[in-house]
Amino acid sequence: MKTTHARKAIETNNRHSKKAQIDRPQNLGKPQMKWGSDVVAEVTRRLNLKYIALVPGASYRGFHDSIVNYLGNRNPQMVICLHEEHAVSIADGYGKVSEEPMAVALHSNVGLMHASMPIFNAWCDRTPMVIFGATGPVDAHRRRPWIDWIHTSKDQASMIRNYTKWDDQPASPQAAVESVLRANQITRSRPYGPVYICLDAGLQESSLAEEISIPDPARFSPAPPPAAPHASVLSALRAIDKAKFPLILMGRVSRKQADWDRRVRFAEGIGAAVLTSSNDPAAFPTTHPLHFAAPCLRPSKDATVLLEKADLVISLDWLDLAGVLRLGLGAAQTQKPADKTIIHCSVDSIRTNGWSMDHQALPAVDIPIFTDPDQFVEQMLDELDQKKLTRVKNRLEMKGLMHWNNAPVRKAAQGQGQPMTLWDMAMTVRQFARGRPVTFARLPLGWPGEACEFDGPLSFMGNDGGGAVGTGPGHTIGAALALKNTDRLTIGVIGDGDYLMGVNALWTAAHFNIPVLIVVADNRSYFNDEMHQERVAQMRSRPAQNRWIGQRIDDPRVDLVAMARAQGFQSEDPVSTTEALAKALKKGAEIVANGGRYFIDSVVEPGYADTGPDQRAGGKN
Numbered sequence: 001m002k003t004t005h006a007r008k009a010i011e012t013n014n015r016h017s018k019k020a021q022i023d024r025p026q027n028l029g030k031p032q033m034k035w036g037s038d039v040v041a042e043v044t045r046r047l048n049l050k051y052i053a054l055v056p057g058a059s060y061r062g063f064h065d066s067i068v069n070y071l072g073n074r075n076p077q078m079v080i081c082l083h084e085e086h087a088v089s090i091a092d093g094y095g096k097v098s099e100e101p102m103a104v105a106l107h108s109n110v111g112l113m114h115a116s117m118p119i120f121n122a123w124c125d126r127t128p129m130v131i132f133g134a135t136g137p138v139d140a141h142r143r144r145p146w147i148d149w150i151h152t153s154k155d156q157a158s159m160i161r162n163y164t165k166w167d168d169q170p171a172s173p174q175a176a177v178e179s180v181l182r183a184n185q186i187t188r189s190r191p192y193g194p195v196y197i198c199l200d201a202g203l204q205e206s207s208l209a210e211e212i213s214i215p216d217p218a219r220f221s222p223a224p225p226p227a228a229p230h231a232s233v234l235s236a237l238r239a240i241d242k243a244k245f246p247l248i249l250m251g252r253v254s255r256k257q258a259d260w261d262r263r264v265r266f267a268e269g270i271g272a273a274v275l276t277s278s279n280d281p282a283a284f285p286t287t288h289p290l291h292f293a294a295p296c297l298r299p300s301k302d303a304t305v306l307l308e309k310a311d312l313v314i315s316l317d318w319l320d321l322a323g324v325l326r327l328g329l330g331a332a333q334t335q336k337p338a339d340k341t342i343i344h345c346s347v348d349s350i351r352t353n354g355w356s357m358d359h360q361a362l363p364a365v366d367i368p369i370f371t372d373p374d375q376f377v378e379q380m381l382d383e384l385d386q387k388k389l390t391r392v393k394n395r396l397e398m399k400g401l402m403h404w405n406n407a408p409v410r411k412a413a414q415g416q417g418q419p420m421t422l423w424d425m426a427m428t429v430r431q432f433a434r435g436r437p438v439t440f441a442r443l444p445l446g447w448p449g450e451a452c453e454f455d456g457p458l459s460f461m462g463n464d465g466g467g468a469v470g471t472g473p474g475h476t477i478g479a480a481l482a483l484k485n486t487d488r489l490t491i492g493v494i495g496d497g498d499y500l501m502g503v504n505a506l507w508t509a510a511h512f513n514i515p516v517l518i519v520v521a522d523n524r525s526y527f528n529d530e531m532h533q534e535r536v537a538q539m540r541s542r543p544a545q546n547r548w549i550g551q552r553i554d555d556p557r558v559d560l561v562a563m564a565r566a567q568g569f570q571s572e573d574p575v576s577t578t579e580a581l582a583k584a585l586k587k588g589a590e591i592v593a594n595g596g597r598y599f600i601d602s603v604v605e606p607g608y609a610d611t612g613p614d615q616r617a618g619g620k621n
């Protein structure tokens, strides 16, 4: 195709755009708090919400004006998105890294409908987030014909109430102050989760009849998590003393380095083996000598050995405790629970509702601990330190175990002229990431645990808690936003289906100068579901060879590179060998280190890799 002059101008502009100032309003003078929506904006500012991801809409034009012309588009600063799904996914990615809420603004019922899937995902991810929506005017006499009527719904939050922690629709500026303060308090209390405030257009656009006072937000802060009762700490210690083979399931824990260090000290102090999940953010150094099995989603063979050997399981808010015991041990949920002593530390039960089953199966627990897992670890260490106790460091039962990282490593298996498999790709990415401060914002389905060498709490941000395809690009960009101005290299490794569903999140990264590297494992398929079709066909004695129909994203092949370039990313031709991939990663890292954005289309054979290079056996989701 001939490159036109206009096209060249776009490409040059995209490549060289290095805006120091993004979206700065002019001629603001000295704005005064005069309108209902100014009040909401003012409280938001005082809560230190740095960014607000949004797609604009008239239902919140008053609030939009307050952010631009009253706050000067700072704290929060608008992060403009091309789809509501991305606005929420970006906030989710940001919240996972920072453990701080990002704000989101959504337009009326229609914007909320677009956003409902990632809100569910953020709920499952336990991510803090303050979402502003809008409706109305609630007063029918103030509605413009047609459009204001279709965009006004009664109880709008009912669309998302089952997967948000709290919602409100304040009816006065004073009530709005309280509403935002409460939203902040609730979303920042563990377990975190999104909250929703619906702003009546009438309220937003009403001038203030009286002075509104905004109290010190510090007085409305969330309480710290409860401490575990001392008796429970002592019971846990007694169980550890008795145990021959304690196993810690490191689940949903904090992103703080001090907490990470304490978790390591705890495992070492009590001489426990450790398992981590490839669904959740990094929780423990995966190459540590006590982390015997590679991280996995469902228990791998190595993980099953640990589960079988363990006589004591200490779950630190493991996502699916009953499920892992059932899969790893053949326990039958409550009918025949695992025959081991179980300590389970979690506050998740207070979020349980009757709609979402994301609380998972009910585990049998001997010592329930209702606190934040890192708080519990701190208390356990205090107790151990006080008594100058270290439990058996090298337990006999662990002597014969092989560490996953010492197992004969399957190298990149690609032969001359052979297409690259996901395993080859993963080993190349692993090699590249060694010794670099990399944050994997996401990793794709079927990624082998053997490629997961995580050495800190920001090494990996976990996957989409809600099993929500399309969130990968947004999560990656949100994580990169939170890590902007740090020395970390944010990489999102995502499937082509995930990329294509969320692809126009990329423009936001370019507009906002967010340094980020996106790598697609391009198997040209919704491959996960090919596996399901194969299984169903086999179960029904039907031809499994047709598994690809309705699954392949091919013919025509989508130009993934063009889609990234079109939105201001740099990229080159797709790579299909490990050498080319290694080169592209290096180049991408340099560009990102200089503040840029790079995209790699890594073409792989359809197939999964997490149980070996040739494994083609099962869907993951």
Ligand SMILES: Cc1ncc(C[n+]2csc(CCOP(=O)(O)OP(=O)(O)O)c2C)c(N)n1
Pocket (backbone or CB within 6 Å): 444, 445, 446, 467, 468, 469, 470, 494, 495, 496, 497, 498, 499, 523, 525, 526, 527, 528, 529, 621
């Ligand atoms: C919103 C949504 N739609 C559909 C699915 C079902 N689903 C699960 S995995 C998957 C395939 C994703 O494709 P890709 O990202 O390319 O990964 P691959 O399966 O090829 O490894 C699909 C369609 C889902 N989980 N979420």
Ligand SMILES: [Mg+2]
Pocket (backbone or CB within 6 Å): 495, 496, 497, 521, 522, 523, 524, 525, 526, 527
């Ligand atoms: Mg795919």
